[in-house]
Amino acid sequence: xxNLVNTVSLKFFGLCAALLLSSALLQASEKTPQATYxxxxxxxxxxxxxxxxxxxxxxxxxxxxxxLPVGSGSVEQGAxxxxxxxxxCHGDFGEGAGRYPKLxxxxxxxxxxxxxxxxxxxxxxxxxxxxYIRRAMPYYAPQSLQVDEVYSxxxxxxxxxxxxxxxxxxxxxxxxxxxxxxxxxxxxxxxPDIQNDRCMQDCLKDTEQKLVSSLAxxxxxVD
Amino acid sequence: xxxxxxxxxxxxxTTLETESKPLxxxxxxxxxxxxxxxxxxxxxxxSASASTANLPPQVPQWxxxxxxxxxxxxxxxxxxxxxxxxxRTVPWLTADRISSVSMTPLASLSGIITPNxxxxxxxxxxxxxxxxxxxxxxxxxxxxxxxxxxxxxxxRFPSVTEIKFLECAANxxxxxxxxxxxxxxxxxxxxxxxxxxxxxxxxxxxxVGIKPQAKWVLAEGADGAGMARSIPLEKALDDTIIxxxxxxxxxxxxxxxxxxxxxxxxxxxxxxxxLRRLKIxxxxxxxxxxxxxxxxxxxxxxxxxxxxxxxCNSVITSPAPEAPFKGxxxxxxxxxxxxxxxxxxxxxxSLDGGNSWQQAELTGLVLSxxxxxxxxxxxxxxxxxxxxxxxxxxxxxxxxxITQLRAERGTNSIYHKNSIHTWKLDANGEVSNVQLS
Numbered sequence: 001x002x003n004l005v006n007t008v009s010l011k012f013f014g015l016c017a018a019l020l021l022s023s024a025l026l027q028a029s030e031k032t033p034q035a036t037y038x039x040x041x042x043x044x045x046x047x048x049x050x051x052x053x054x055x056x057x058x059x060x061x062x063x064x065x066x067x068l069p070v071g072s073g074s075v076e077q078g079a080x081x082x083x084x085x086x087x088x089c090h091g092d093f094g095e096g097a098g099r100y101p102k103l104x105x106x107x108x109x110x111x112x113x114x115x116x117x118x119x120x121x122x123x124x125x126x127x128x129x130x131x132y133i134r135r136a137m138p139y140y141a142p143q144s145l146q147v148d149e150v151y152s153x154x155x156x157x158x159x160x161x162x163x164x165x166x167x168x169x170x171x172x173x174x175x176x177x178x179x180x181x182x183x184x185x186x187x188x189x190x191x192p193d194i195q196n197d198r199c200m201q202d203c204l205k206d207t208e209q210k211l212v213s214s215l216a217x218x219x220x221x222v223d
Numbered sequence: 224x225x226x227x228x229x230x231x232x233x234x235x236x237t238t239l240e241t242e243s244k245p246l247x248x249x250x251x252x253x254x255x256x257x258x259x260x261x262x263x264x265x266x267x268x269x270s271a272s273a274s275t276a277n278l279p280p281q282v283p284q285w286x287x288x289x290x291x292x293x294x295x296x297x298x299x300x301x302x303x304x305x306x307x308x309x310x311r312t313v314p315w316l317t318a319d320r321i322s323s324v325s326m327t328p329l330a331s332l333s334g335i336i337t338p339n340x341x342x343x344x345x346x347x348x349x350x351x352x353x354x355x356x357x358x359x360x361x362x363x364x365x366x367x368x369x370x371x372x373x374x375x376x377x378x379r380f381p382s383v384t385e386i387k388f389l390e391c392a393a394n395x396x397x398x399x400x401x402x403x404x405x406x407x408x409x410x411x412x413x414x415x416x417x418x419x420x421x422x423x424x425x426x427x428x429x430x431v432g433i434k435p436q437a438k439w440v441l442a443e444g445a446d447g448a449g450m451a452r453s454i455p456l457e458k459a460l461d462d463t464i465i466x467x468x469x470x471x472x473x474x475x476x477x478x479x480x481x482x483x484x485x486x487x488x489x490x491x492x493x494x495x496x497x498l499r500r501l502k503i504x505x506x507x508x509x510x511x512x513x514x515x516x517x518x519x520x521x522x523x524x525x526x527x528x529x530x531x532x533x534x535c536n537s538v539i540t541s542p543a544p545e546a547p548f549k550g551x552x553x554x555x556x557x558x559x560x561x562x563x564x565x566x567x568x569x570x571x572x573s574l575d576g577g578n579s580w581q582q583a584e585l586t587g588l589v590l591s592x593x594x595x596x597x598x599x600x601x602x603x604x605x606x607x608x609x610x611x612x613x614x615x616x617x618x619x620x621x622x623x624x625i626t627q628l629r630a631e632r633g634t635n636s637i638y639h640k641n642s643i644h645t646w647k648l649d650a651n652g653e654v655s656n657v658q659l660s
Contacts, residue, residue, distance in 0.1 A: 042368075042430040046376045049361050049369040057361055057500055060441055060451060063509050089318075099318035110524035115635050117515065122526075125509050132511040135449035139322075142348060142447040186518060189530035191639070193631050196621040198571070198613075204578040209659045211576075211609075213647070215401040 059143075061131040065176040068130065071147040072171035075164055078156025081149055085138045094118070094160040104160040107181065120161025124183045126175050130154045151175070305331075310341060313409055316397070321349040322448075324391065326412025329538070329559065330545040334587060335386065335594040337415035339470050344477045345391055345413065347512075348447030351497055355481040358445070360465070364503035367432030374467065374481050380422040380430075383464060385487070386593045388416040388561045390533045392490035392517055392638040399634040402656040407543040410644070410656055414559075416594035419485050421466035424459045427501070436505045442484045445499035452493045453507035454486065458531070462487050465498065488563030488592040489531040490638070492517055522633030533563035535622050536641035537570055537597070537614035548652035551605040557586075557598035562616035566590065569615045570597035576609030576645065576659050577624070583612070591617075608648040609659065626660045 061067040083092075091097045094104030106116025115121075119129055134150045136142050145153070151170055158164040163178060170178075277283035301308065310325040317323040325344045327337055355374045363369035391413035397403060404410040424440070433456070440459045444450040454463065464485045467474060474480040479496030486493045492512055507513070507529070519527040537560035542548050560567045566589055571580040583597040597612070614622045625642040647657040 042432070043380065045379050045430065046370040046372040049363055049371045053371060054361060054363050054369060058363070058502070059449070060443070060502065060508055060510075062504075062506060064506070099315075110520060111522065115520060115524075117520070119515075123515055125514070128509050128511055128514050131508075135451070136348065136447065136511075139348070142449065185525050186514070186528040187525060189519075189527045189532075191527075191530065191532065191534060192620055194623040194627050196613075196623045196627060198615060198621050200571070200580045202578065203580070204576070209576060211647070212401050212658045212660065213655065215403040
């Protein structure tokens with residue numbers, strides 16, 4: 001009995017000591033850089049980014065219109081710009097030149113053996129078109145267009161796809177109200193979608209296999 | 224092709240002439256005459272290599288002369304005998320070489336690391352020439368403290384170094400409808416594996432403090448394409464790295480110098496090169512490269528979006544069209560396996576087009592989201608074979624057949640084709656690309 005009490009009290013003492021020690025360690029660790037970092041308080045490396053600095057690079061636009069600057073452009077203006085800056089690669093009517101992307105046509109082709117994925121047949125949002133023209137077009141001179149020029153070219157590409165009329169003018173509000181034909185054509189990745197078996201012997205006993213050695217016609221779309 | 228450049232030859236001869244001065248006249252003449260003969264012999268060493276002049280019992284020419292000294296190539300380069308081990312492109316794939324792709328010569332690699340000079344390239348507006356002193360990474364959006372980091376700033380954070388594969392979503396994508404690439408380099412070469420060093424994106428996000436509504440991160444490049452992708456915050460806080468070095472040196476320009484993102488196991492396009500901006504938001508952006516491109520079009524005309532992971536895959540690299548067998552006997556049949564979901568658990572090899580399989584040995588390092596080597600020893604009798612490899616990853620996922628992939632997804636999805644690959648080995652040891660379906 002005595003021994004038991006003694007053991008218990010020793011254990012109790014040990015527990016108290018451990019608590020005190022861990023509390024001391026905790027206080028000490030709060031002062032380490034790692035603890036500071038884990039609390040998100042950081043190393044204070046780098047410089048604060050001012051709103052002016054951010055503004056120069058903050059070019060992204062979302063489908064809900066966030067990021068779209070004030071401005072406007074017309075199909076008519078866009079046609080002139082397109083002829084000067086775009087037609088040499090994308091063709092006079094968005095049909096594409098050489099291997100450069102086709103921009104128009106292909107409606108209803110997405111289930112075909114050779115689908116044509118264009119702005120009109122495939123792209124779900126107008127914001128993507130506006131954003132991409134501003135950030136990456138024309139190919140040989142990216143980020144060279146004025147905001148209104150981007151609106152005009154966006155309008156013209158939509159016109160080539162029969163989504164806007166010849167006399168249409170778009171701005172930051174009206175562009176967001178245009179519903180693209182394939183806006184509901186996308187769904188979240190569902191992989192893993194295939195369950196193979198790890199068969200080791202006689203795996204083809206009920207299977208007819210055909211050997212194909214090469215395609216007659218090259219399939220070219222890679223991206 | 225000479226062993227030495229003209230300048231090296233002149234320098235070497237001058238040295239020989241100086242060194243031989245103390246020799247008596249006739250000895251010196253003999254010495255110089257033999258030196259000249261050797262220099263000439265070195266010049267034709269390549270053509271001589273096909274003969275027996277350098278084979279036992281002859282003493283090879285290179286054992287009887289001096290070679291170039293240190294700093295002949297201050298950075299260093301492979302032996303000129305390896306001049307065929309280079310990246311290559313398929314001209315008809317793209318409109319020009321500025322927005323194009325080149326492939327890694329997988330059949331020539333050893334181990335799991337791809338040398339920096341051979342890592343596949345994919346650019347959308349060419350390679351920008353970025354001065355690291357002037358390069359900046361801006362982090363803003365739904366953060367407590369928007370910041371700008373210089374390259375010097377980034378090097379001060381805690382760093383990580385990890386071996387991870389990098390694969391284009393379209394690797395193998397030319398073969399959904401049937402085999403058409405004549406070599407392993409073109410059928411699977413949009414694939415490389417490096418040791419990457421940098422800062423965890425989670426470290427940087429802790430630095431700026433993300434707001435509770437945050438769900439997505441936009442990563443944007445400083446190239447002319449302004450390449451931009453939406454990355455879910457879960458990934459960003461998991462294993463994404465902001466990388467400044469590969470295989471022990473600064474990133475190569477074509478790999479994003481001076482700074483890139485690396486999303487381990489995910490399609491290469493999300494690992495934004497020339498990284499200049501990270502913006503935190505509550506919604507994805509639906510950029511061109513996550514709508515028009517890098518979405519997987521299914522048979523029903525609808526497409527899968529945000530299909531990030533590169534599923535478990537494998538390919539035999541020897542034999543291959545570039546690495547035929549030369550006569551019957553023992554051979555090591557080997558290849559690469561990889562999975563964007565983790566480690567490779569097993570690889571099986573079939574020599575009869577998938578009827579029977581034997582488990583291969585995993586050789587070397589088996590790391591998560593890394594290329595992994597597998598091999599078997601096989602005594603080839605000179606018989607035609609249909610060679611296949613089938614990888615299994617640690618999640619239990621088993622690499623599918625092309626028939627299964629087509630049944631599920633059709634043939635128009637371009638991306639994420641990870642089916643079991645078939646090489647046809649002929650009696651003469653030549654290998655060609657075929658499909659069994």
